[in-house]
Amino acid sequence: xxxxxxxxxxxxxxxxxxxxxxxxxxxxxxxxxxxxxxxxxxxxxxxxxxxxxxxxxxxxxxxxxxxxxxxxxxxxxxxxxxxxxxxxxxxxxxxxxxxxxxxxxxxxxxxxxxxxxxxxxxxxxxxxxxxxxxxxxxxxxxxxxxxxxxxxxxxxxxxxxxxxxxxxxxxxxxxxxxxxxxxxxxxxxxxxxxxxxxxxxxxxxxxxxxxxxxxxxxxxxx
Amino acid sequence: xxxxxxxxxxxxxxxxxxxxxxxxxxxxxxxxxxxxxxxxxxxxxxxxxxxxxxxxxxxxxxxxxxxxxxxxxxxxxxxxxxxxxxxxxxxxxxxxxxxxxxxxxxxxxxxxxxxxxxxxxxxxxxxxxxxxxxxxxxxxxxxxxxxxxxxxxxxxxxxxxxxxxxxxxxxxxxxxxxxxxxxxxxxxxxxxxxxxxxxxxxxxxxxxxxxxxxxx
Numbered sequence: 001x002x003x004x005x006x007x008x009x010x011x012x013x014x015x016x017x018x019x020x021x022x023x024x025x026x027x028x029x030x031x032x033x034x035x036x037x038x039x040x041x042x043x044x045x046x047x048x049x050x051x052x053x054x055x056x057x058x059x060x061x062x063x064x065x066x067x068x069x070x071x072x073x074x075x076x077x078x079x080x081x082x083x084x085x086x087x088x089x090x091x092x093x094x095x096x097x098x099x100x101x102x103x104x105x106x107x108x109x110x111x112x113x114x115x116x117x118x119x120x121x122x123x124x125x126x127x128x129x130x131x132x133x134x135x136x137x138x139x140x141x142x143x144x145x146x147x148x149x150x151x152x153x154x155x156x157x158x159x160x161x162x163x164x165x166x167x168x169x170x171x172x173x174x175x176x177x178x179x180x181x182x183x184x185x186x187x188x189x190x191x192x193x194x195x196x197x198x199x200x201x202x203x204x205x206x207x208x209x210x211x212x213x214x215x216x217x218x219x220x221x222x
Numbered sequence: 223x224x225x226x227x228x229x230x231x232x233x234x235x236x237x238x239x240x241x242x243x244x245x246x247x248x249x250x251x252x253x254x255x256x257x258x259x260x261x262x263x264x265x266x267x268x269x270x271x272x273x274x275x276x277x278x279x280x281x282x283x284x285x286x287x288x289x290x291x292x293x294x295x296x297x298x299x300x301x302x303x304x305x306x307x308x309x310x311x312x313x314x315x316x317x318x319x320x321x322x323x324x325x326x327x328x329x330x331x332x333x334x335x336x337x338x339x340x341x342x343x344x345x346x347x348x349x350x351x352x353x354x355x356x357x358x359x360x361x362x363x364x365x366x367x368x369x370x371x372x373x374x375x376x377x378x379x380x381x382x383x384x385x386x387x388x389x390x391x392x393x394x395x396x397x398x399x400x401x402x403x404x405x406x407x408x409x410x411x412x413x414x415x416x417x418x419x420x421x422x423x424x425x426x427x428x429x430x431x432x433x434x435x436x437x438x
Binding site: 014053054075078081085086087088092095104105152153 | 338343
């Protein structure tokens with residue numbers, strides 16, 4: 001189990017730049033599905049990266065299991081980060097095959113190459129991408145690249161999965177595959193944070209909380 | 223004609239410029255990485271880019287004063303040695319390598335660092351990922367550095383002295399050929415220099431690509 005809590009979090013990219021987040025407080029844990037909505041530039045992606053423990057807030061606290069995350073040692077931070085996986089809206093794939101990309105996170109965790117590839121092949125099959133395993137990742141369409149990035153996250157079995165606009169580049173068939181897979185993972189207890197313009201796609205999922213961001217502030221939460 | 227002396231000059235050129243580039247890489251790449259991590263700094267960018275265009279004769283002159291018998295490093299007795307040329311050229315190519323690598327790293331470092339962190343990489347794993355993903359770009363920076371080093375004349379002439387069999391490199395040999403009116407010899411050496419630079423560039427690019435394919 002893992003619980004991430006943001007307490008009065010403020011964020012800006014430059015020391016004297018404009019505030020991108022202004023006093024946001026939110027929490028998420030296993031079994032929960034938090035949906036973040038809001039217009040472009042409202043701070044959704046920044047908030048997701050703070051929840052994913054990638055960005056350190058300029059002000060405010062991030063508590064993981066009631067401990068201040070950014071005060072922990074580097075090794076403890078790495079161990080905690082391995083429970084939470086973030087997937088970019090614009091997929092970032094590495095040079096190499098699709099299989100290599102999906103297996104990459106597992107190799108970081110010390111898995112042998114054979115085992116990492118075996119697990120990666122299984123997740124690619126679930127997403128209907130098994131035929132693309134040996135293809136160079138740089139040659140994929142944006143929709144396929146997004147699914148590969150999702151496969152790379154799912155194969156790690158995170159306790160909390162953070163998805164930035166996961167349906168943005170998917171066609172109807174791929175979207176359906178993904179929604180079914182997310183539903184299955186959520187039912188198994190995986191916590192999720194999803195930012196999406198198209199909340200209709202999420203209606204089949206059991207949403208715990210929705211927050212609406214506007215200009216870096218939570219204007220609505222239910 | 224390709225005499226033993228010419229061959230020695232060619233090999234010496236490769237050794238001196240290769241060593242200067244490798245030495246420069248040891249500080250230029252970490253410096254580029256550090257600068258890219260710090261975020262954009264227009265002042266630093268301007269300083270580095272200005273130093274890229276530093277006249278080699280000026281650098282040679284400065285080094286000459288430092289290494290000469292009345293200079294602060296006189297006891298090292300480096301003046302008119304291949305080592306003096308290596309030092310000079312490693313300084314000369316540093317701004318060029320930093321400038322090229324920094325531009326590349328600045329545009330990719332955040333993207334790959336975030337990816338590595340999101341997949342649970344440690345600090346070392348994150349750095350290795352960024353370096354791996356930028357191998358071809360870093361190699362291109364190194365090739366630029368090597369090409370600049372092997373083609374420069376000012377430093378090699380000022381602190382090397384163009385001593386036959388000791389510090390003569392291709393560029394100083396070409397300059398000497400022209401000064402003596404031996405244009406045929408100068409053109410021949412120029413062609414060798416050109417072929418050598420192209421061959422080494424292609425070979426390094428091929429090796430970099432082969433490494434990336436092997437790694438994946």
